Amino acid sequence: MLTVTNIVKKFNSGERTIKPVNGITFSVEQGTFAAILGKSGSGKSTLLSLLGALDKATSGEVIVDGVNISALPDSKLTAYRRDDIGFVFQQYNLIPNLSAKENVMLPMEFAGVSHAERSKRAGALLEQVELTEEMHGRLANRLSGGMQQRVAIARALANEPKLILADEPTGNLDDETGELIIALLRRLSHEKKTTILVVTHDHALAGQADRKFRLARGTLTEEAVRRQG
Numbered sequence: 001m002l003t004v005t006n007i008v009k010k011f012n013s014g015e016r017t018i019k020p021v022n023g024i025t026f027s028v029e030q031g032t033f034a035a036i037l038g039k040s041g042s043g044k045s046t047l048l049s050l051l052g053a054l055d056k057a058t059s060g061e062v063i064v065d066g067v068n069i070s071a072l073p074d075s076k077l078t079a080y081r082r083d084d085i086g087f088v089f090q091q092y093n094l095i096p097n098l099s100a101k102e103n104v105m106l107p108m109e110f111a112g113v114s115h116a117e118r119s120k121r122a123g124a125l126l127e128q129v130e131l132t133e134e135m136h137g138r139l140a141n142r143l144s145g146g147m148q149q150r151v152a153i154a155r156a157l158a159n160e161p162k163l164i165l166a167d168e169p170t171g172n173l174d175d176e177t178g179e180l181i182i183a184l185l186r187r188l189s190h191e192k193k194t195t196i197l198v199v200t201h202d203h204a205l206a207g208q209a210d211r212k213f214r215l216a217r218g219t220l221t222e223e224a225v226r227r228q229g
């Protein structure tokens with residue numbers, strides 16, 4: 001369960017103060033696949049950075065699976081981000097000269113998992129994102145965009161996080177590939193009971209979500225979802 005209570009993020013730019021996040025309150029059950037829609041500059045990435053403890057809210061609380069991350073000391077935040085949150089970005093952010101499998105093994109290495117266990121788990125995760133074994137050893141920069149995003153999703157799952165934050169994960173993909181990636185995220189969130197929040201500006205993609213939110217003028221409003229199946 002993710003519970004966000006009245007969070008505000010203020011930036012000072014010159015003599016102007018902006019609040020891209022200005023009093024957001026919502027909560028989602030564990031295992032929910034939720035979409036966040038909003039125009040460019042509406043604060044979507046800012047919101048995700050607060051939820052993922054990449055940045056601190058000016059005020060308000062973020063509670064992930066019972067842990068109040070707004071109150072965690074800096075010394076605990078690195079481990080928290082590494083072990084409890086998975087990030088997926090528009091640009092994939094893989095290490096280009098490592099193989100698909102090595103990219104997935106990396107977060108487990110930082111978390112102190114043995115080599116044998118890392119290798120086994122990375123192989124299984126790559127299967128789960130539907131990458132065949134012949135792709136596991138391929139260098140990340142030799143994979144298509146859609147495949148790189150699959151590797152990035154497997155990497156986000158590596159340490160079995162409670163929460164995955166995906167910031168425009170389909171932004172660099174064609175429509176068909178984007179749709180496959182969203183369907184994959186949706187399936188994984190349900191199978192693994194991982195809460196996944198995905199930022200997108202694509203309405204069709206947002207239509208696959210269990211819940212849909214719109215960010216505008218610093219506040220988040222829930223919209224009705226109409227889905228079949």
Ligand SMILES: Nc1ncnc2c1ncn2[C@@H]1O[C@H](COP(=O)(O)OP(=O)(O)O)[C@@H](O)[C@H]1O
Binds near residue numbers: 041043047
């Ligand atoms: N570190 C920062 N310092 C100052 N302003 C920022 C910072 N990060 C984001 N902003 C501003 O906050 C607003 C929201 O940005 P962002 O969260 O990136 O929007 P989105 O992801 O929806 O496009 C923008 O006006 C942006 O310029």
Ligand SMILES: [Mg+2]
Binds near residue numbers: 046
């Ligand atoms: Mg953004």
